[in-house]
Amino acid sequence: MPESAVRGPGWLEVVAAQFDAVIESAPLGIGLFDLQLRHVRVNPVLAEMNGLPVEQLLGRTPAELHPAVGGEAETLYREVLDSGRPQLDVPLTGAVGSRPDELRHWNASFFPVRHADEVIGLCVLVADVTAERELGQALAASEERYRRLAEDLQSSLLPPHLPDLSGADVAAVYRPSSARATVGGDFYDLIELDGSSWLMVIGDVEGTGPVAAARTAAARYAIRAAVVRTTDLVDVLRTVNEVLLRQGAPNGTCTIACVLAERIEDRVELRAVSAGHPLPLVLRHGTGAVAELGAPGSLLGILPEIDLRVATTTLQSGDVLVLYTDGVTEARYRDGEGVVHQFGEEHLRSVLSGARGGSAVEVAAAVETSVMQFQKGRRADDLAVLVLRATGGS
Template identity: 45%
Template sequence: MLNPALPAHALLEALPDTVVVADAAGRISYINPAVSTLLGHDPADLLGRPLTVLMPERFRGAHGAGFSRFRLTGQGELVGATTQVPALHASGREIAIDLTLARLDPAPGSGADAAVVVAVLRDAATTILLERQLQVSRYLTATLRVTAALTQAPDSDVAFQQLLPTLCTELDWDAAALWEPVSEGGRLVHAGTWTALGESVPALAAAALGRTFARGEGLPGLAWQERAPVVIDDLWTDPRFLRPDAARADILRTGVAFPVMSGDTLLAVCELFSHEQRAVPFELLDVLAHAGRQIGQFLARLRAESEVRGLADTLQRSLLPSHLPTIPGVRLAARYRPGGGSGLVGGDTYDVMPLPDGRWMVLIADVCGTGAEAAAVTALTRHTARAAASAGSPGEVLGAVNTALLQQQSTGPLRFVTACCLVLEPAERGYRVRVSVAGHPLPLLRSPDGSVTEVGAPGRPLGIDADVDVDEALVVVPRGATLVLYTDGVTEARDDSGVQFGEDGLIRLLEGLPSGDAETTVDTVAAAVERQLLGSRHEADDLAVLALAVPSAQPV
């Protein structure tokens, strides 16, 4: 017993933490009043009773040996650090406490009732709450990083590939597997396995090959059926896990699976595995459930955007020739790249077609805007130009396009078109070309001597005014020369500081190219534009460039 006259006694009596002192026999020799608040006991009722009265029954059997070792050596599993353990309340319920133990050395000659151990007990509820809040914060931060990583993915396939490693890394799991439904209401098929750096799970990966799961079958099927995270604490013994041999071979003990949902539609099931048997707190399950819904919405949007891009690509290809024809004595080459905007379908187009009398028509056009309406105007422009080409005059072709555009104008936004039309016919030492331009960048003629000049007259855009008089210019493209047609996506490409590639930049580029090489010309121009745009925050416009080269060594 502590001497009530000592100052230390008054201090202990006033402490908010419970202090317990026990003798060599493990009996309580002192306990302060704080035990009433913590465990509901009257301190006087506990004096002389064994320490085990404060322990849940399942721990009492091992207490005797552990206490004897502690009394003799001062060593024990709970000595030297504060440990969170369950304690028994007077009502019979368990509460979590933070326990700190220390050994007391009795004075020489002390009796058997001398104090040998002192313990401090503190309610762990606040600590547990803070730990859970920190854990939830960590999980939420991890899912934000997962989402941030997925936003960098260009499509849903790449996003799924990044999902597993990002989840494992951020949430500290050793391996993961992804399962996807083969069809609505079908079975789950394996879509990938990932392990942390330095880890391997060959048996798990092998067990997944050719394996499928129905709804409610195995860990993935259960997550699908429950539409919520499912935990299997022991993969080796739980009959719900259908790959126990693989788990034993790879020493995987605990697994959790959660569904990736978009509304009521299952997009995938993610499995996470740990080499250590670990408790999975409900906070993690809540975070995984939320993450599954968030990731599902994101991936569904990516898939929808990918499908739209696929449709846009198909539509875009229909607005361009599938291949360039062969013009005797002329080498043709073209490059096209859609812009970086959300409209998806660009407004640039080009076309090359033979005329009945052996001549050729070449068209390049740029429709204002992007998207479905711009695509419709682009299709109208190409169709009208082809229908009017038999007139044989590039000015008449553009005039027909202007008339068709004005007839089709609706109450929506104005969709004007800039265009350049050529009609080519063989000449003695090259090609004679009639040029008409309607608000479009003028063609550039790269002569055999390396000089570059504009040809044609600017003119006004089509689809604005019925009174359009398109001029025609005549130019001869000699052997060794290249005629270059392009859209403003080339010259208006801006670097990060806003500087445009410009007509001067294009002219300097063409001056340094070899004579009469169409492929090299379009490749070099396209590459130069991409360099201009590299790292730029400015949105790229559609790009189309078409080169007609008359080789110097080839007779016409």
């Protein structure tokens, strides 16, 4: 179509009318200002933001109308007029004079208006983002409350402190995943049965959140209730399995390793059983050798019948028992080429051998530090470690 057909008589009036319609119906506040920063053109949305009718805005500056927020806006307007460069997405917060008790938030952009390369005024586009800002603040506050609740709930699933043991020292480490405001499924416990025997427990319940927390609590307290009547580890874990099955949560598997430690003169006798959990490791003080204790058994919370086998060994003075969750060996990171590296059991054995001769606290700290460094400080899963070192004597 030839240009003459498009630009027929009255085409400027048509374009101007269309432009006016766009300004008047735009969902944003739109204003035009002269070089003295006086309102020249105001659309209904911007008038509503000011809380004043259009006729009361025209010919007046923002500072005359609203001294606080208007004065702040004028400073930005003047910078744009002086520099000739726009400013985009500038946050503004304040109250307008017609609504002094109503704090509002705006997102504004300022553009110089030119004619023949000369700046003759200013155009302002303003979006009221009060609702979005208040929603974001409310969401942040809600997340913080949930995070604190999650931390309180998680701490209730762990022993408040570890007892002082005769003939051994103990230490524990628990690190939640890097995900915020979640309750993990890893847990540990140490139950003092009498002055010379203790039950050590570590476990991992599938999932996170309230359901995992409920199953974790059920498993932990089922163990504590069971050992009141028996120290047969297989019977103890059968009780846990029955409790979990009665809960009936879908996809709620649980792995647990239990070790009964008994001090006899200058040594510690161990009986261990694992229900689908990574096997405990024993570090020999004399050689630095690290060996698994026991054999894998059935997962808990799936089938009524479980197959578990008990293993035994003895700790001499300086020997160390380490129980851990798969957050240790399955820790991983992705390198710059996209290759995923896993911490693995051999790496764990190497760390333990290097910690030979250290206290229980030092051994646990060595594992935690190695895993954290391996993952560059980012934890995709919970991490729990429980360590017992035989000290000899009573």
